[in-house]
Amino acid sequence: MRMAKAEYTLDSVRAALIREEDSIIYGLIERAKFPINSQTYTQIPHFSASLLHFVVTNTEAVQAKAGRYKNPEQNPFFPENLPPSLVTSYPFTQFLHAGTASININKSIWKFYIHELLPLFVASGDDGNYAQTAASDLSLLQAISRRIHYGKFVAEVKFRESPQDYEPLIRAKDREGLMKLLTFESVEEMVRKRVEKKAMLYGQDVTLNNDDDSNIKKYKVDPSVASTLYKKWLIPLTKDVQVEYLLHRLD
Numbered sequence: 001m002r003m004a005k006a007e008y009t010l011d012s013v014r015a016a017l018i019r020e021e022d023s024i025i026y027g028l029i030e031r032a033k034f035p036i037n038s039q040t041y042t043q044i045p046h047f048s049a050s051l052l053h054f055v056v057t058n059t060e061a062v063q064a065k066a067g068r069y070k071n072p073e074q075n076p077f078f079p080e081n082l083p084p085s086l087v088t089s090y091p092f093t094q095f096l097h098a099g100t101a102s103i104n105i106n107k108s109i110w111k112f113y114i115h116e117l118l119p120l121f122v123a124s125g126d127d128g129n130y131a132q133t134a135a136s137d138l139s140l141l142q143a144i145s146r147r148i149h150y151g152k153f154v155a156e157v158k159f160r161e162s163p164q165d166y167e168p169l170i171r172a173k174d175r176e177g178l179m180k181l182l183t184f185e186s187v188e189e190m191v192r193k194r195v196e197k198k199a200m201l202y203g204q205d206v207t208l209n210n211d212d213d214s215n216i217k218k219y220k221v222d223p224s225v226a227s228t229l230y231k232k233w234l235i236p237l238t239k240d241v242q243v244e245y246l247l248h249r250l251d
């Protein structure tokens with residue numbers, strides 16, 4: 001049987017980040033179907049946690065059994081006490097440096113998602129669809145987490161391309177120097193512009209009536225939210241993951 005094994009190059013990891021943009025934009029559109037539904041996030045006495053926490057921990061347990069976290073591209077929000085996989089392991093390419101699997105910033109992602117991102121694009125109100133709201137939160141959280149932790153692969157590719165530039169900075173634990181070396185301002189600007197455009201394209205109403213084209217466009221999610229999400233959180237956190245990864249690259 002032929003296996004489609006992942007190959008990692010700067011082009012391929014950037015292509016994966018671009019594809020993940022689609023999942024994130026669709027995730028925003030899906031979550032925007034529901035109002036804030038704040039009861040999804042407040043503590044429920046019966047669970048001694050929020051409904052979102054309940055849905056995420058239980059879904060992650062099922063997905064762990066189904067083998068999701070055997071893939072080094074997947075990072076759980078609650079890695080504590082996950083059950084083992086029950087399925088035969090697929091031989092995922094072992095591309096990352098040993099010991100870096102434990103780099104996991106999902107707790108920070110969880111916080112900015114609930115407290116800062118949701119209020120930016122979700123209508124106020126309550127329609128009672130808490131379980132569906134939590135399900136769409138989980139799917140968007142997973143897409144965001146995958147994007148940010150993909151920084152590990154980006155960092156490994158960059159390190160392999162020019163170890164002579166990275167090694168002295170790693171040995172000196174020079175976070176600032178590493179951040180500077182891995183940054184490409186022009187790429188970041190392209191990313192921000194592209195996600196805004198994608199939010200316009202994916203979030204518009206499609207009709208068969210050409211006259212509608214003259215109407216002022218209404219988007220399902222304000223396109224500027226997509227660029228803000230990337231500018232304020234996704235790109236900086238992807239870079240933090242890269243720095244963290246590189247600091248352990250010679251361990």
Ligand SMILES: O=C(O)C(=O)C[C@]1(C(=O)O)C=C[C@@H](O)C=C1
Pocket residue numbers: 014017154182183184185187188191234235236238239
């Ligand atoms: O494409 C890269 O080189 C990345 O490291 C990814 C990324 C991003 O998060 O989009 C982060 C840092 C770079 O400055 C440019 C873009």
